[in-house]
Amino acid sequence: MISSFLECFQKIWLSDLLLFAEHTYSEPRKWMRGKGRVNIQFGCCYNYAMDKDGNLPGILQNVIADPIPHLFKVIIRRLIRWHVLPATCIPDSCIVNIYEPGDCIPPHIDSHDFVRPFCTVSFLSECNILFGSNLKVAGAGEFTGSVAIPLPVGSVLVLNGNGADVAKHCVPAVPTKRISITFRKMDENKQPVGFKPETDLQNIQPLPYDSEAKKLPHQDWNKQPAVESKSFKKGKKSKGRSAGIKPEQHLYDSQPHPYDPSMSMNRSPLRVMDDQPAMASNASERRRNFVGRSTESKPKPDLQDIQFHQDDADDLTNRSVQRGRHEEEHDNLESSKDYGGRRVRMEQRRIIISRNMEAEEEALPVGAFESELAEKGMREPQQEQERQEGICAGKLGERDPTFLTM
């Protein structure tokens, strides 16, 4: 009896192990240039296509995946605290895509086994992501699409609404190694059997807005954004569509933002200024030459409503800290563009947060942090802290990670 129980247990355990190996890590076959990428999953195992056991695409119900690593949890906490994702969508699973040169992700819409919004953080090198309802394969790892958005290192792309559910997206063959991490919350009905939510990912609270920042609008995740354009130039404000930019012209090729203290053209490509021509920079040149750039120029009626936010990151708590220094310089970081006939709204936000916050945040119980924050304000980043936090948290905590919200 006992031995058969053990045998049974061992079988289940072994089969889980096998399933681990089979489902949580996958890599493209060598001949599949331009067709794949290494893929590691945490929190759940997502089946992209029906597998040889007949499992349908979707979250595998009978597979226990590796838990989300600590550093990823740090990122998740920040995503919620900084209002990048709503507290109703705390990610409980993530996918790491490791792209070697030539690797890509083909056009797809992320499974509805995961709730919206969800987001992807980019590391190692910048690449373009294409969006469109009619993305076409132009060759191995080459696609054409309606809209190309550069994803700088450290940027966060948030997908929601039509951007997540109507338009497909793809990453054409990357020129240099790149890693992305996609953070998603499972639909509660789609969680694997026996799934236990991580206790340290519960009850993460968005940072409160301070009294000054309270005057600024909160992000309402249930509301489609209004089509209103405000220039970053002081005093200028325009409603409705602004002058069109050519589809080949990237949304973010623009001038440095006046209030970025660490501005360099390479590091801050994400600036949207009304009616500004694209500016040459290494990053934008790279994008222009990039194989995956947007090539469709005709408007697509079904994409008219897609709205891009570009949230160059700041939760309002931090914006309020910045405002003391920069209030003169900016009005509101929102703009709206016609993009080849598509109505595109972008928000550009920044977070400048001391990396020290991380250590404090980890040490403090939830709730304690908020009051501490008001007293301490923001401090300059510290090298040692950066070293300790490593690339993921470092980038997310560094100066102004870019938040692109769709």
Ligand SMILES: O=C(O)CCC(=O)C(=O)O
């Ligand atoms: O690598 C990226 O930026 C996109 C990844 C993606 O679309 C996905 O994992 O579903």
Ligand SMILES: [Fe+2]
């Ligand atoms: Fe995706």
